[in-house]
Amino acid sequence: MSTITTADGTEIYYKDWGSGTPIVFSHGWPLSADDWDAQMLFFVQRGYRVIAHDRRGHGRSSQPGDGHDMDHYADDLAALTAHLDLTDAIHIGHSTGGGEVVRYLARHGEARVSKAALINAVPPLMVKTGANPEGLPQEVFDGFQADLAANRSQYYRDIPAGPFYGFNRPGVEPREALIQNWWRQGMMGGAKAHYDGVVAFSQTDFTDDLNKITVPVLVMHSEDDQIVPYQNAGPLSAKLLQHATLKTYHDLPHGMPTTHAETINSELLTFLSD
Template sequence: MSRFTTADGTEILYKDWGSGQPIVFHHGWPLSSDDWDAQMLFFVSKGYRVIAHDRRGHGRSTQTDKGNDMDTYAADVAALAAHLNLRDATHVGHSTGGGEVARYVAQHGHGRVAKAVLIGAVPPLMLKTAANPGGLPMEVFDGFRSALAANRAQFFRDVPSGPFYGFNRPGVEIIPGVVDNWWRQGMMGGAKAHYDCIKAFSETDFTEDLRRIQVPVLVMHGEDDQIVPIADSARLSAPLLRRSVLKTYPGFPHGMATTHADVINADILAFIQG
């Protein structure tokens, strides 16, 4: 693992394995680069250079009390790409990381990005507004903030043991190690950064970012995603993109890159090679 320092003094931890065409992975909230273990190991074995960072305030990066917004997240990625001189990269983002990918590719990625992949991603906008009537009401995100402030450790048990991986569905067996790993990653990060990030992932409008992206984008979404409902995310994002492929997965949960890694990895590989 390595670190670099951004212009405002934030230390960003990143992993950089292998050689060849780069694939950059952007994790969801409130996790870290460790959430991509199954993808990092798979793609490095296929001859790719794989890179994943801990977003500021998350994982082992600086527990920032400022800059916990989507513009700064994207600028941090741009700084990382410049630091590593990345070219012809595929950027893969899950959930909040999908928003980070959309903003980075639209605003900073010209000349550096070949393709992008959005998995269970938050664009175009999660929050219910007059222009986005299918979104989730502010009360949902206020509930996240209240639960985090009251007992972050318990909240970070409840989310993965329930809706994140679909473990609350009848007949779905909880995988304790997956829940423990989610909790471990979440508790490594900073409470202030995690609190602020709820606003970043729920209230940021990525509509114009999606319209500006010119590279091919694979939009992947579980049809039983209880965290980022598909009707107001992937099904709206794909038509806004100039060159999109939409793949949906019946019964798959929000955390499908973990629970169904073999399927997701194979589809990403086919997209990159296509």
């Protein structure tokens, strides 16, 4: 397997296919680089170099007890891009991975980056605070951690069978293979990393990070996202970014890169080609 070792000794697994302009994908919680299969195959067949890593504590990367926060996620991503000596890279992040991309750009600069895309991403801030009154109550995320600790396997079955892919919506037929693949990816990772990761994706405030980003960013978000509610995420991120294009979808699920890969890939290709 292809891995790098970070400064704190964590091994990060990654895939690196093809040649040409590099696209770096950052996955959502609690998944792995495999969640980008539909995008990586699509873009490598169109002459791009595609790269995706398993976040620390996820997938095939090692499972340290600490460092499950956005700063470490961003530092791990920076270590990977430096190891591969990427230039003019395009970074695409889904959900928690969108937060990782935003923190990476703000913390490590844009010298290696030409564009970015955020798909149903967690910035600017998910949790409700005095400054973020429309956020989700802290009790929602406490429930995530409680359910994970009580029965992680069952919880990782319930999420994709319901809100993640919108299979709980009337008239939407569940796709068993997608549910099982989500469960497989989740169970490959570590319970400690995933438990701590709930705090990372829900309580990190990316407002200042978004203000620092100057490269063009495509913000893609669905109004029917049941995991990262639309109104307090995509539109607000687009307003904070200096050069953003907001693309709104009306009835696609949080996991739309998988369920509606043809649509998402086409939109991304147009953005990358401009």
